[in-house]
Amino acid sequence: MSDQSSHNSQVLVLMCMDFRFHEQVVEQLKLRGIKTFDLKADAGAVKYLISSEKPAVRDWILENIEIARRLHHINAVILINHLDCGAYGGSASFQSKSEELKFHTEQLKQAKMIVGASFPDLKVGIMFAWLEDGQVTLKEL
């Protein structure tokens, strides 16, 4: 018996490849009702989506969103950056946690605009994660 809904993930999540976050981010998304989703994990999450440094990476991320839309009929994308991300040089590259949070918020807002411009029919959510005493916190921005 075919179950069409099992083939509709509804959401694609783009997050960093950093292993410290995966398990708990998945748990926390489930708690928010996002039980199944396509996952694209890349160093720096949205970093190369918005920088002109690696246009091929940006194109590939956008192509993955298109593939998820075509195959799994997603209606939303969630972009998740995190504190102390090695792709951005880690927390050491920032003067303070608040400066780091502000920077990532800007990155995520820019990424949201890029995804929104390419896929006006998709909802785009942005979230920020950090790790403290082994516990991941996931915050909607």
Ligand SMILES: [Zn+2]
């Ligand atoms: Zn990272």
